[in-house]
Amino acid sequence: MERQERHYNILSLNKLFAISSIFFLILLIWTFAYDYDRSWKDYQRKFRLMDSDLTTELRTAEQGRVEESTDYKAASAELAKAMEMLESRAEDLKVLEEQQKKIESKYYKVQQESAFAKSLYDVAKYEYEAAVSHYDGPAEKQKREMDELGADVYQKMMVVQEVETELALKKSEIAEMTLAVDKAEKSVNSLERQIELYSRKLKTIDPGSMTIGNRMANAVRDLPVIDFMNPYLKINQIIIPDITDDMNIVQMPKVDRCTTCHLGIDKPGFEDAPQPYSSHPNLDLFLASSSAHPMEDYGCTSCHAGRGRGTDFVTAAHTPSSHEQEKEWVKKYNWYEMHYWETPMYPTQSVEAGCLKCHASQPFIEGADDLNVGLALFEKASCNGCHLVERYEGKFPQRLAPNLSHLASKTTREWAYRWIEAPRNFRQNTWMPHFFDAADWDKEEDRSRTDQEIHAIVDYLFDKSAPFELSAMPRLGNSERGEYLFNNLGCKGCHKLELEPENTPYTLASLRQEHGPNLTGLGSKTTQEWLFNWVKDPKKYHPETRMPNLRLSDVEAADLSSYLYSFSNDQFMASSIPNVNEEMQSDITFEFLIKANSHRVASETLASMSLADMLDYNGEKLLQHYGCTGCHLIPGFEDAKRIGVALDGEGSKPLNKLDFGYTSIPHTKIDWFINKVKNPRVFDLNKITGTYDGLRMPNYGFTDEEVEKIVTVILALNTNDGREKPVSASRSFIEEGQWIIKDHNCMGCHLIEDRGGDILVNYSAPEYAPPNLNTEGEKVQPHWLLSFFENPITIRPNILVRMPSFHLGEEKWNSLIKYFQYYDNQTTPYEGDFSPRENSIAFRAGEKIHEMGACNNCHYYGVTQPLQEPQTWAPNLALAKERLRPDWVDAWMNDPQSIMPGTKMPRPYIPSEDELSMADASEIYGTDLLKLAGDEETMIRGLTDYIYAIPGKIDISLEIKAFFDENGYRFLEGEEESEDWDEDWDEDWDEEEWEE
Amino acid sequence: MRYVTKSADFLLLFLSLSGALFAGGIKGTVKYEGKVPRMKAIRMAADPICDGKHTQGPARAEWLLAGPEGVLQNVFVYVEKGLEGKEFKTPETSAVIDQRGCIYVPHVSGVQVGQKIDILNSDGTLHNVHAMPKVKKNVAFNEAMPGARKKITKQFDEKEVMVRIKCDVHPWMGAFVGVLDHPFFAVTDKAGNFEIKGLPAGTYTVTAWHERLPAKSATVTVKGEGEATADFVLKRPPKKKN
Structure with missing residues (x-):
């Protein structure tokens, strides 16, 4: 080979170029194909077939329905008859139509002539005007010409009008003849309208129904490269400018592409179609343009969260509802959690979490049943005692638990010790959580330390307990009579006495029925004297209590307290209490002292303290440490702050900010929340922490179902931007009232907004129970309602249940009155x-x-x-x-x-x-x-x-009371025995008469 | 369309004729087993008009009327199952419930869905007629019937056994109306007998309902002709534990 003046061989280089160009070409085609082939296109193709099938089906059905309908039969018979009539006069019609044609041509001709004449006249008019104004000379000639032409115009116009009339006459003659047909055709068409709409739709999606031109276009419009023009397969998106996604630096308008695959979501008829095609299960409330949440205004991720811009399964941030589903998805879609998307989609069981963002100001969210129960559990467990949640500020009390300021007058140190140690031993469904007997105990030394901690807490509480003067009972009271009062006066609106079987799921109704504590075992907890004083005037002992005053007489209070006192829990009181251990107390004191002092100062201080000093000191520190002050009013802690994290935004905490410790819990957000709520200190497992540095949240003993609902609430507390509609004045009045109603459990007794009235189950008929409050705002005069709230009188003489005195104060009463008025659109505050x-x-x-x-x-x-x-x-x-x-x-x-x-x-x-x-x-x-x-x-x-x-x-309250004091409510008795509705006759079931 | 109604008429006619031709019926007696409670006298003193209607001695409660050998009156016996899918014409005649002597007469009765019920007031005092149906389509009503108002007409539009009617002015007054979508029901007479006629051949579940005693059902087969028999024995419910 000839040696070339190059350092490389051109031939082999050519080969290299050839090979690599082929390689790059393949790569290019591959890239192209890869880019072109999107999973959503398959979904769209498939949906198109489904849609066309459904539409064909609907059209056939509609056709059948229409053809069967009597209206249609009548209309088409009418049409046929009219056609026949017209046919028989076809000759006449033809003649008329020819005549019309002739008149039309004549009309055209005369119109032309008239137009020409008009223009000639305009010329003459101009000439005359010009002659008069410019030449200042005689202009008779021009005037004459103008007048002549003017007359001509007028004449021609008359002719036109004549022909016009002639034409109109002819037309109406024809119309008269075809009138019946036109009318019948119109009514047939209107009946066939829906069929026509289906057909039109089919023309766009079903190739079989298309014109040839469209069919050709249809075949090529989705091909690569040319699919930029007008493709059938395209990404659908909804842009909502005033709801934004937080991109850290900027707020971006929401762009939801979910409908790219969820093609049937807003269309009725796909209810049973598989995902992603099925219709939204509640189109009346969502998506439909007439619903409260139209799709074009809210999109999808405003409620469901997730990544709206994602166009495939994983990047849309779908969340599995269980570990089984997760496995299935991994297999099917290569699913993984999008770690850095702060608000992944809510899993199915927590879908209602999406409601709270916009509806946070409402105490109750209609239709969100699980979320409502979750919120009620959240409130009942007083989560906001330790965790700030904006929604409750100023609307719902923080401290729901008893006031401990006068504890020594209510119970004994022994009861208090056992209670703090394990509240659920006293009452399995108490809302007081377990701080000590929690599930994460593993070491014996911790156990004996907590014994001493409890001693210190009890000691502090009893030492600081302020004296409380109990008035003496006038008599011992009759327990039977007390039971009768308990069952009938209305106590059951908020209290139960029997314990439900363990793990009975809570409902809104059952939570209302235990708005106050379950009263079982009171005999072991307190004295009858204390109970007497409490039921007589609860606010005297606890000024902030929600327990109202039933205006009991001394005798009634004695009877009632005697009944409540008769229940005891001996098993609970039998457990042993270890002694105070001075050494352990001093250890605890030192632990706390060293936190804020140098070793020398701490040792010196400790040396100067007696056992009593240490107990007090430890008690104070421990109450603070465990956050008891979040829920209880405790002397010395009147202004204590919450000890937990604020929960607003918790739902969108990124995964990497959740500490899983050394647990083997799967690293997903939902798993973290579930485990945290279920077993709050679980993430400390195997961690070395200082005695008072670890997790402190107590254990509430929630069931899995309750955990799921509370997790829904936590997920709802996120930063996903909502549409904050300005709340109208009337709406805010209504919400304010609803919060008061919730806080004071009005619905425990009354049916309000068609909810509640749970106490009714205890009565034989609604007429003996508290009244429902339908139309209350339209019903009563506001000033009377205020006087009634402040000083309830007897309205329904035949009922024993009593409206309590709540002493809410004028401001709250006014809010409530406004609520009733605005709820019923009764907004005139003063009436003559x-x-x-x-x-x-x-x-x-x-x-x-x-x-x-x-x-x-x-x-x-x-x-x-x-x-x-x-x-x-x-x-x-x-x-x-x-x-x-x-x-x-x-x-x-x-x-x-x-x-x-x-x-x-x-x-x-x-x-x-x-x-x-x-x-x-x-x-x-x-x-x-x-x-x-x-x-x-x-x-x-x-x-x-x-x-x-x-x-x-x-x-006439007193007169009625006097009557019943004398005669009793005999007719109310024997209710227990009643069967459904025959209570009135029930006294006839006289046992004696039945004896055999 | 006219043709259609006509043919439907024919069909109905045919059906009822064939029913009459081939149908049998169910006959029987209802008895009560156990000690018969004494019906207490009703105290009507609060309303002198009511009281004045009972010069021969006070009216007594009617919640368990048992005769010799326990033959039980006022038991509503009806075909509960076996007629599904069949349609029956609503009778044009009205059922009647009278308020006489401040007692509802009859105490127990039956009507068909949509049948008119004339509620009469023969007492000349104020009654209120308070019907308390439990199913959705039956409209609850509570109408005042002063002495001057002799009649109101009502109806129920859905099957319901039983609708209770009461008077809130006179709490002792009560009546029961069974609402069925077919005409095959009867109320036992003083001798405890009932007869359901014109029932097409077939096998049915027949139920005997009493206002206080637990209901009982029996399966009865009606052959082409002749009458089947169904006897019932009702017992008092077990005592409730307190």
């Missing part, structure tokens, strides 16, 4: 007095209706007793004018059942027009009613007028 128009026809008619209705059978008139037996008794009518709003009374008289379902108040008898036109009507109904025949509204208003004029004493 209603003065009945006595002596009017309506008034006298009302009087007659009242007489016929014999209202005095059941209602009190001032102090005048009703005629019938006490179980039928109903409110004092003399109170109506003070208490009720007249418009509401009208509505009530119209249909009492719709306002208070099950009420024993019947709809008053209002004679009908027919009845009033009978021959003897004036004898039966009187002349006034006759004059109003047919005018029910005025009759009812007349009745209201009459009721508002009923005189008498307004507050």
Whole structure:
């Protein structure tokens, strides 16, 4: 080979180039193919087939339905008939149409002529105007010409109008002939409208239904490179400018591409389709444009969280709902957790976590059942005692547990010791957590140290307990009578006495029924004297308590306390208590001293302390250390701060900020939260920490189900941006009231907003239980309601259950009154007095209706007793004018059942027009009613007028009480035995008579 | 369309004819086993009008009316299962419940879904008629019937055994109405007898309902012609523990 002046061989280089160019070409094609082939395209292709099948199916069904419908049959028969008629006159129609054509051409011609004439006239007009203004000379000639042409224009215009009329006539002649057909066609088309819509849709998605041109376009539009123009397969996205994703440096508008794969999500009809195609399970509430959360305004990740921009399974930050699902996903999608996306999608069981972001100001979120239970558990466990949560600030109390300021007057050191050691030994479902007998005990030395810690705490609490004067009981009390009071006075609105079987799942209702503590075992805990004093006036012992005052007489309080005192828990009191160990106490003291002092100072201080000093010192430090002050009011800690982390934002903590310690718990956020709530100190496993440096959160003994719901709440407390709608004034009034209602458990007794009234299960019929508060805002006069709240009087004489005195203060009462008003859209704060128009026809008619209705059978008139037996008794009518709003009374008289379902108040008898036109009507109904025949509204208003004029004493509480003190509530007794609805007759089940 | 209704009429006619031709019925007696409680006198003193209606001695409670050998009155016997999918015409005649002597007469009765119920007031005092159905489609009502109002007409639109009716003014007053979607029911008479007629051949579950005693059911086969028999014995419920 000829030697070349190069250091390389061109031939082999050519080979190298050839090979590498082939290689790069393959690489290019591969890259191209890889980029082109996206998983979402497969989903879209598949969905297109599904959609086209469904649409075809729907069209066939619709076609069948339409063709079967009588309307359609009638319309098409009509059409056929009309066509036939028209056919028979086809000749005439043809003639007419030809005539019309002729007239049209004539019309065109004359119109042209008229237009030409007009332009000639315009020229002449201009010439005349110009002659007059510019040349200043005589212009008769021009004027004459203009006038002539003007006349011509006028004439031609007349001709045009004539032809126009002729044409219109002809047209209407034809229209008349085709009228029937047109009409029938229109109605057939309107019935076929839906079918037409389906067909149109099919033309876009089903190649079989397309025109040839479209079919060709369809075949190529999704090919590589040219798919930038108008592809069928494309990424769908919803952009929501005013909800943002936090990108640390900037807030980016939310872009949700979820609908790229979730193609059926907003379309009804795909309910049973597999994921990702199925319809949203609740389209009435979400996605539909008429729903409260339209898709175009909220997108998907505003509620579900996750990464909206992701277009494949993993990068969308889907979260598995269980470890099994996780394994399945890993296999199927190569799933892994997107660590650095702070708000991964909520797993299915916690999906309601998404509601809280926007609805945080509401105490109850309608429709979010699991979240509501979770929040209720969170509140009940007083999580916000240690952890700040913004939502509760100023709305819900921090310290829900008993006030320990006067502990020595309530219980003994021994009881307190055992209680602190293991509260659940006293009552399995207590909300007081286990600080000491927790699951993470492993060392005996820790065990004996905690014994001493408890001693120190008890010692501090009893030493600092301020004296509390207990008034003496007038008598011992009758426990049986007390049981009767407990069952009937309303205690059961908030308290239970029997323990549910362990691990009974909580519901909102059961949580309301134990708004206050379960009262079992009180005999072991406290004295009857203390109970007597407590039920007489709870606020005296604990000014912040939510327990209201039932206005018990001394005798009632004695009976009730005697009953409550009769329950004891001897097993609990039998456990042994170790002695105080001075050495261990001094160790504990030293541990705390050394934290803030040098070794020398700590040793010196310790040496100067007696055992009593150490106990006090240790108790104080330990109460603070364990955060007891978060939930209890403790002397010396009135202003104590919360010891836990603030929980707002906790749900979006990045995974790497969660310390899993040396546990083998799977490293996912959900697993961390679950384990933290279930066993709070688990992450200290195998860690070497100082005695008082480790995790402190106590163990609440939550079940797995409860843990799941609380985790939902924690996930809900995240930084995922919500749409903070400005809350309207009326909305904020309503929410304020709802918080008070929640705080004081009004729903334990009353049905409000169709929820609650849980106490009803203890009564044979709603009429003996606290009333439901439907329409309360429309019903009562605000100033009366305030006076009632502040000083409740007896309204329903036949019920034993009592509205307690809550002493909420004017401000809260006003909030509550506003709540009722705004909830019922009753927003006039001050209303004029209603003065009945006595002596009017309506008034006298009302009087007659009242007489016929014999209202005095059941209602009190001032102090005048009703005629019938006490179980039928109903409110004092003399109170109506003070208490009720007249418009509401009208509505009530119209249909009492719709306002208070099950009420024993019947709809008053209002004679009908027919009845009033009978021959003897004036004898039966009187002349006034006759004059109003047919005018029910005025009759009812007349009745209201009459009721508002009923005189008498307004507050008859004492009279009613006196009656029942003497006669008892015999009719309420024997309820326990009652079966469903035959309680009234139940006394007939007389045991004696049944003996065999 | 007219044709359709006509043919439906024919079909109904045919069905009822064939029913009458081939149908049998169920007959039987209901007895009560156990000691018969004494029905207490009702104290009506609170309403003199009611009281005045019972000059021959006070009215007594009616919650368990057993005669010799325990024959039990006021038991509602009805076909509970076996008629699924069949439709029956709503009778045009109204059922009647009267308030007479401040007692509902009859105390127990049955109607078909949609059938009119005339509730009469023969007492001339104020009653209120408070119906407390439990199923959704049946509308609860509570109407005042002063002396002057002699009749109200109501109906129930869904099957329900039983709807309780009471008067809140006179707490002793109560009645029970069974609402069924077919006409095959009966209420036992004084002798404890009942008869369900015109039942097409087939096998049915027949249930005897009593207001205080636990209900009992029996499977009864009705052959082409002739009547099947079904007797029931009801016992008091076990005592509840306190």
